[in-house]
Amino acid sequence: QGAKHPRPLRPCPRPPAQRRVSRARDPLLYPSLPENPGDGPQMFGPGSKQALVLRTGDRVRAHFQNRYNEKSTATDVGTLLQFTTSEAEVHFDDGAVQCISKTWIAERLAAWDHDLAPGDLAHAHYASGKGRTLGTDLGVVLAVLEGGRVRIRFQDTVMQTIPMGWVEQVIRLQPGDRVMSCFKVNDGRGAKSLKTDVGSVLQVSAEEVHVVFDDNVEQNVPKTWVAQRTRAWDLAIEIGTVADVHFEVGDDGRRSTSTDIGIVVTNNVEGRIAVQFQDTIQQTVPLGWIARLREWGPGDRVQAHFKTGGGDRSTDTDVATVLSASLLEADLYFDDGIQQCVSKAWVSERVRNWSAEVPELAVGDVVIAHFKRPGNHCRSVQTDRGIILSMLPKGQVSIMFQDDVTQVIPKGWIEAIATRWSGQREKLAQDEDAAGSAADAISKSRTRACAVTGSFASVAPECIICMDAKPNGVIVHGETCHQSTCFACAKRLHRNGDTCPICREPIETVCR
Numbered sequence: 001q002g003a004k005h006p007r008p009l010r011p012c013p014r015p016p017a018q019r020r021v022s023r024a025r026d027p028l029l030y031p032s033l034p035e036n037p038g039d040g041p042q043m044f045g046p047g048s049k050q051a052l053v054l055r056t057g058d059r060v061r062a063h064f065q066n067r068y069n070e071k072s073t074a075t076d077v078g079t080l081l082q083f084t085t086s087e088a089e090v091h092f093d094d095g096a097v098q099c100i101s102k103t104w105i106a107e108r109l110a111a112w113d114h115d116l117a118p119g120d121l122a123h124a125h126y127a128s129g130k131g132r133t134l135g136t137d138l139g140v141v142l143a144v145l146e147g148g149r150v151r152i153r154f155q156d157t158v159m160q161t162i163p164m165g166w167v168e169q170v171i172r173l174q175p176g177d178r179v180m181s182c183f184k185v186n187d188g189r190g191a192k193s194l195k196t197d198v199g200s201v202l203q204v205s206a207e208e209v210h211v212v213f214d215d216n217v218e219q220n221v222p223k224t225w226v227a228q229r230t231r232a233w234d235l236a237i238e239i240g241t242v243a244d245v246h247f248e249v250g251d252d253g254r255r256s257t258s259t260d261i262g263i264v265v266t267n268n269v270e271g272r273i274a275v276q277f278q279d280t281i282q283q284t285v286p287l288g289w290i291a292r293l294r295e296w297g298p299g300d301r302v303q304a305h306f307k308t309g310g311g312d313r314s315t316d317t318d319v320a321t322v323l324s325a326s327l328l329e330a331d332l333y334f335d336d337g338i339q340q341c342v343s344k345a346w347v348s349e350r351v352r353n354w355s356a357e358v359p360e361l362a363v364g365d366v367v368i369a370h371f372k373r374p375g376n377h378c379r380s381v382q383t384d385r386g387i388i389l390s391m392l393p394k395g396q397v398s399i400m401f402q403d404d405v406t407q408v409i410p411k412g413w414i415e416a417i418a419t420r421w422s423g424q425r426e427k428l429a430q431d432e433d434a435a436g437s438a439a440d441a442i443s444k445s446r447t448r449a450c451a452v453t454g455s456f457a458s459v460a461p462e463c464i465i466c467m468d469a470k471p472n473g474v475i476v477h478g479e480t481c482h483q484s485t486c487f488a489c490a491k492r493l494h495r496n497g498d499t500c501p502i503c504r505e506p507i508e509t510v511c512r
Helices: 016-025 425-453 487-496
Strands: 059-062 076-083 087-092 097-101 105-110 121-124 137-145 149-154 159-163 167-171 178-184 192-204 208-213 218-222 226-231 242-245 260-264 272-277 282-286 290-293 301-304 318-325 329-334 339-343 347-352 366-369 384-392 396-401 406-410 414-419 473-477 480-485 509-511
Touching: 059 087, 178 208, 178 218, 192 226, 242 272, 301 329, 473 487, 480 487, 487 509
Parallel strands: none
Antiparallel strands: 059 076, 059 105, 076 087, 087 097, 121 137, 121 167, 137 149, 149 159, 178 192, 178 226, 192 208, 208 218, 242 260, 242 290, 260 272, 272 282, 301 318, 301 347, 318 329, 329 339, 366 384, 366 414, 384 396, 396 406, 473 480, 473 509
């Protein structure tokens, strides 16, 4: 009752192609089958409301035909090869292949969803005297056959045709991959080494892979010698890309342990690229020697080296804002007010990803931004509100701040957008003119009142709060007033309900 027949008792009544044609011709005859011809039978388990679609390669547990051509009481594990309208061909793990009724499939143990192609490396089970092995071996896919089978040549050069569901892992090598591979020993015959070494893939053919090992030895080795892929290449590079790259050291040109910042100056040619490093030395290195990309753009805040008095690269770095970038150079505006065009490899770190934090700017937006300090044009520590008047080239914007001072600043100095403007620039200009006229009238009347009482305080050389702007704000309290802060700080004090910073009197109003 429990033994399976060693061979299929009867062939499938129709091959899969004919089954798909018959379904397409009259789908009403088989309403339970899925619409996709590549899908297998739909299984409804106990208490299940959703159909389970089986596919070629799935691992299943199913009943089998015993020696009496009857359904067995027990079940066994197998791999689904193909199926027709009413039957499924299953390759059981003991080597028996049978066409059984779809209703005999009890459950799906594992879904198979690999994409196989000739030339792929595959970790797969293989057939032994007792059927499917428990362990796997590394092989190269030679052909993907019909009927759910695949032909593989394993490491010991043995070729087998096995169910594709026996493939556990697929490795599709490409230039730039980092691999652990055996190599050809220097014995005159090119025998396979007993140990492995780390290398980078340069080129891949149908059966061989061109590897440059970290000791700068290049060899063409069989694909089955690749024991493991340690890193898959997934970086998109082009000319001008800045990256951390390993470089050649020593007389033999072996791969360095550390990395340096470099600029990609050529396209990928046979798995190699040319890189120009910070010290202006240019080397052609394997693609897999690129460790990671350094991504930054206009508006970002970066740490960068700068040009000294002699035009050399500085030892220290300073914070700057990226204005623009070309293939090899970046235009930076440092916080001390100096603008320089330096090598892109001199940018050591991105401090702030401005483009990800600040939405796209538009003319008329009210923003919170840093400004240029009078005299040295350094970046201010404090921020102020302003209106964007125009978007300028090379990562700069023209902003009119609250004190009516207009400046051209790097757009990376904008910390946030306070208000999105709808585009009614004319109405904004009219409101500003009206507000300015009213403020001037109040300022004149208050000044006259203060002059009569003789209590108008002396004007300080700079704002006593922000220590940046001119003290053009007048704080009025009763019949006296003090002019010791800028207009922006004065309005902030009034809005927050603070007292006058000079006499501690309650603030009635402020004017310019």
